[in-house]
Amino acid sequence: MGGAVVVCLVLLALLAPVIAPWDPNRPDIKKILDGPSNAHPLGTDQLGRDVLSRMLYGARVSLAVGFVSVGIASLIGVVLGSLAGYNGGLVDGATMRLVDLMLVFPRFFLLLAVLAFLRPSIWTIMAVIGLTGWMGVARLVRAEFLALKEREFVIWSQAVGASGFRIVWRHILPNAMAPVLVAMTLGIPAAILTESGLSFLGLGVQPPHATWGNILNEGKDAIEIGWWLSLYPGLAILVTVLSYNLLGEGIRDALDPRLRQNAARFVSRAR
């Protein structure tokens, strides 16, 4: 079920220009902070812009930030994790200390500190979320490598003289990707939450670009009048994050039959 919702969300985001009933950035001074109506199903904001259309365009930002930042994080995580796991020794020690170090920083403080020095734009947000989110993947990949490099097929490839890169790329990595896939699926909703949090504070994607986070930010200013500004974008975030999490758990269960049998039985039934 998580998967179906995710597909729907991606489609809605891609088709935003076609299905959005209004121009997301067109203000209408006659309709400032109108409640939900037939013309504007989810109401309008302080400038009279249609909230539904803004949310559809906001979905694009959220999903794009989710995909790109997780892509960056996974790339760094896989590269560092493979290096550490395959080489062991000093490389391993150094990489894992780097992971420990990055985990000591409360992520939001680090994100804010970095963003304070940079110009806020969707690209910097993606990059910064990606660069501060690779530690989990690195640890996972390293653990997989440590287990896999002792296996016969790897020792055999080493015996016939395959290069280190070839062994890692062709033999170990494909076998280590399953948990990475799960981590990526679970990383996307985390990135979406982070981005919307930053945008909510006004330090993420800047207006007039609509994102779920900055619509909520406007909602905060109109808290006494416009509950619809606060309710719907948050609901969209909740549904998106929830369905990605369910999808991630689903993939994990499918890849790990041992888990499916006991602990996760109820979770899959609830889905």
Next chain:
Amino acid sequence: MLGYALRRLLLALPLLLGITFVSFTVIHLAPGEPAEIQTGDLSIQSDAQARQLLREMYDLDKPLHVQYGKWLARLGRLDFGKSFSPDGRPVLQKIGERLPVTLLLNIIEMLIIVALAVPIGVLSATRQYSLFDKVTTVFVFVGFATPDFWLALLLMILFGVQLGWLPISGLRSLNWEYLSFWRQQWDFLGHLALPILVATFGGLAGFSRYMRQSMLEVVRQDYIQSARAKGLAEPIVIGKHALRNALLPIVTILGLSLPGLIGGSVIVESIFAIPGMGQLMVQAVFERDYPVIMGNLVIVSTLTLVANLVADVTYSFVDPRIRVGARRGRR
């Protein structure tokens, strides 16, 4: 015990140095020329000024190793410089005022989370697949997915605006000074209610899940079987033998989740206008108050490091297996 603590302390020292290095790198993210900043930035005028101050303060015109050495020396003296904002007060003083608020909030949250998550986790693990277990599982998934700032907004609308029961910003009412002592405490609690509710919600979901998982693993162990076999009553088996062992990993997770909790206070504090570290950080970022930003970053991460260390040592204290393992050279 002491040896283990010392060894952990030694391992933490390079991390401390690492913190200073990462923070030093962050300073250098600033674009070099004032001209670059003039497009699309928040405030043009103050930014060019800030750049100048930044250059003087962190000796940005000197070679890198000299800069880093000076940066280290300053941190060693706990000198974070003076705030760029008009009051121009020392950064350390500003942070010192706000640190207790954030610490107080986080400690209260932590206590509530543990007090609630442990029974919830134990109950849902011992009654696996029961209605209670199913309801908590749904709660866990929703809890994970709920943006805290959204929850905060909804609660503010419900309790603050619609019902008018609770104050929605600050720590004290305007008429605080004129209230009696007990009235003051009541007022303070009222102000804390919503922020703490919001901050506990997400953490509770995660913790009750871990607790459930940990309990499920423990009840499968042989020693639980033997406890049952020798005829102990089920409440004693669960409450004494199982619970003690199931609580062990929670100590570590408590330490590991600390950065998340502290990070979360950024959002909670800014929404509810609570004068803590998180709110200070957000204000500083808007005002491009670089010394305050750097001071916050260094202090918050150092605190997290210390808390992790305490969690590690506590863990070895409550679980002798770790200490013995470490002595044998395993980690």
